Amino acid sequence: MEEKIYKTMFLRRRFCKRVALVAVVFSLAYCLATLLLGDIRTPRVMSLTDLNRCPACYGISICPELYSSQIILDWQTLPSMFNAKNIFSGVTKSDRRVVLKKLAHNWELNEFDSKLCKEFNLKRNCKPIQLLNVTNFDEKIIKLVEYNLTWPDVEPRKGLVLCPYAYSVYDLLVPVLTKKKPAMDMINIWTMLSINPEPIIIQVIPKSSGWPVPAYAGVCGRLEVVAYEGESLSSLTHIPWHRKLRIAKKILDAAMDFTFKHDRFRFYLMDWSLDNIVANDKDEITFVDLEDFVVLDKHISPGKDLPDWYQRYGREALGPGFTFSIENMCKHHLSDHNLWAACYILAGDDNPFLYPIPKEVQTSRPHFDRLLNECLNGIDRFKTITTLQHLISDMLSDEKIVGRDAVANMIR
Template sequence: MLYFNNIVRFRKWKVFLILGLFSLALGLKVVLKTLRLTAAQLTDLQKCPACFGLSLCDAILNNKISIRHKNAYATFANLFGSKNVFFGTYGKEKVVLKKLAHTSELEAFDKMLCSDQKLLELCVTNSNKKAIPRNIDFYTRVIREITSDFTSENISNLKLCPITDHMDDLLYNVYANGGKNEKEISHAYLWTMIKINPEPLVLQILPAEEGWPVPKYFGACGRLVVEEYVGPSLSNYYSEPWIRRAKISASLLEAAQMFTYRNPHFGFYLTDISPDNIAIDPWDNAKFIDMENLIVVDKRISNNNMTSEWEKLEVNDADFDCRNCLAFSPSDICSHRYSDHNYYAVCQHLLAQTTSSSSIPGGLLHDIPKDILTKHPDLPNLLLQCAVPSSVYTRIMAGNSLRKVLIEIVSSNI
C-alpha cells in the first residue's frame, strides 16, 4: 500500500512539474511577444531634425517593415544589444535596419547637442525645440565636418578633398532623394548623418541601382535607416572551392577599379576594408556593407589648387610588414588625382598569400589548384605585384590583369 501511495505521489509531482513547465513556457512566450521590438519603436522620431530623415516613415510607421525574431535569444539580443543592427523584411526583401551607432555613441551625441549653446534648438529636452532650426547654419557645419584638414579632431569619417567647391554635385542624389524637404531640414539631416555615421550618404552617392558594389538604400525614418541585406560576410567563404573564391576575388578587383575610375569627377577610396565589412550576394558578387569610412577626391580642381604631384599616380608604399594594418596617408591620397589605394587594400589585405590580413590566413586565393597554376603560371606573380608592386602603375596593371585572368578561369570552369 505504501509503495502504491509513493507511485501516486510521484506521478502527481510529475504532472505538476509538467504543468508548471508548460505554464512557464507559455508565460515566457507571452513576455517575449510583448518584448519584441517593432521598427517603429526604433525610430526616435522625437529627436528630429537631428536625425537621418523621414523618407521611409510611411512604410515603417504602417508596419510594412518588420524585424525578424527567430528565437528567444534573438529577441533579447534585439532588445538589449548595443550594436543597434537588426534584421528584418520589407515586403519580400530581406533588409538590415541600422541606428548607425552604438547606444553610448548616440547618447553622447545627444548630450553634446544639449550642452552646446549654439545647438540647443536640437536638444530633445529643450522646451523651445523647433521643428525647423533657423538659427543654425548646417551647410557650413557640413563643410567643416568633411574638411580636408585631417589634423582636426572629431571630424567625419567621410572626407572630401582637396577642395569642397563641388560638394553639391557630390550630394546630388542625396538632395534628389530628400523630396520637398526645406533646405534647413535637409542640411540638418546631412549634418547629423555626417556626425554620427555618413554611411547613408555614401549609399546614395554611390547607388546600388547604378551598379555600385554596395547595398541598396531604402531610406530613413528618424534615427533608423533601412538597407538591403546582401548575404553572409566574406569571412564565411574562406574554405569555399577555389573557383568560387576566384569569382569573388574578381568582383573585389572590379570594385577597386570602379571606386577609383568610374566616376569622372570624384574618386572614392575605402579606408576600412575587412572581411566583416564585405558581404557576398547569391551570385558571388562582393558588396561593401560598411561604408562609414571614405575619402572622396574631387578630380576637378583649378591650376591654382594643383600640387606638383597632382597628375602623378599616388602609390601606397606603406609598411608592408604591418600585416594587420590598412596603412595609408590621407594627405597623400588627397594631393593626387588618382591613387592605387583601393587596389592595395583589396590585394594586400584580402587576396595575397603572404601579405594579407591574419583574418584571412594565406589570402582569399590561398591554395591555387595545380591544374590552374599549370595553365596560368603568371597568377602568383600578378597577385604579388598587386599587393607589393615593383614600380609605379604596376599595382593597377597587375590588379586589372589578375581580374581578367580570374574571369577567364571562372568562365572556363563553369
C-alpha cells in the same frame, strides 16, 4: 442576523480580493508585453527609430512603411536584437529580407546627443526641434568633411572626408537633397555626416546605377533600411575555390569602379575587410559598411597648396596591414589605395581570401600568384590589376578550374 452580516462581509472581501488579483495579473501581463514587444499600440520596430530626436536624425522617408508594419523585425533572427552593433534583421510584407541599421553604437548616439545643444550655442536642455532656427548648417557641413592639407590630422579619421577642397561637398550631395524641405535636409545631412554618412553614400552611388552597395530603402529617425545582400565573405571561407575566384574578380572590378567610374569623384574606401563585403548565391558582391570614405574631387583647379596634383600617388610601404595616408591621397589626382586594399584582402597577410591556391592552379597558372604579389608589393598597380582581371576571366572559362557545369552555364 449577525451571521448574515458576517457572510456579506466575507463575500465582499472575497470579491475585492479577486478584483485586485485580476488587476495585478493584467498589469503584470501588460508590463511583460511592453517589455518584450515595446509599446503595444505602435509597431515594435518604431521604438528603434528614436524619432523624437528628429530633425537631428537621418530623415523620415521610410517611416510610413515602418509605422504601417510593411516592414517588421524578423523574429527568426531575434538574437541579433541584442547585438552591440545595432544591426537588426527585418522582413517586408512581400517577404524580402532587409537590414535595419542604427549606424552607431548606443553610446555613440548618446555622446552625439549630449553635445548637440552646446554645438549650436542653445540652452543646455534644448529640444532638437530648435535646430530649425539654426542658420549656419552650410559652414558646419563643410567643416565636418574638410581635411586640412596644411596641418593634416595625426590621428586616423572616421567618416567622410571630401578633398582636396571641401566646398565640392554640395555637388556631391545633389542626389540627396530634395527640393521640398532644404532646411530639414541640411540638418539631416549634418547629422548623418556627424554620426555615419552611409545613407548619403548609398544615394550618391546607388545600386540602381550598378555600384556594389546595398539597395537603399530609406531612413526613419535614427534607423537606415537597406536590402539584405548576402553573407559576409568572412563566413564564406569554406566555399569551392572557383567561387572565391569569381568573387575575387568582382572585388578587383569594384576597386576600379570606386576609383574611376564616377565622372566627378573618386571614392577611396577606407574600411576594407572580409566582414564588410557580402556575397549572394549568384556570387554578386556588395560592400555593406560605407562609413569611412575619402571622396576626391577630380575636377578641381589645383592651387599652390597642391604642387604634385597631376602626379599619381602610389602606396608606399607605410608599415604592415592597413596603413594609408589620407594626406597623400588628397594631394594627388589619382591614388592606387583601392587597388592595393583589394589585393590585400585577397592575398595579404591577414586571412587572405584566395589562399591557399589549389595545387593544380599553382601548376597550370604559376604567374597568378606572382601577379597577386606584384599587386601587393609592385610599383604599377594599375597595370598589374588589369592583367590580373584578364587572367582571372581566362581562368573562369577554364573547365579544369571551375568545372564543366560552370563553364556550360557561363556560355548559356
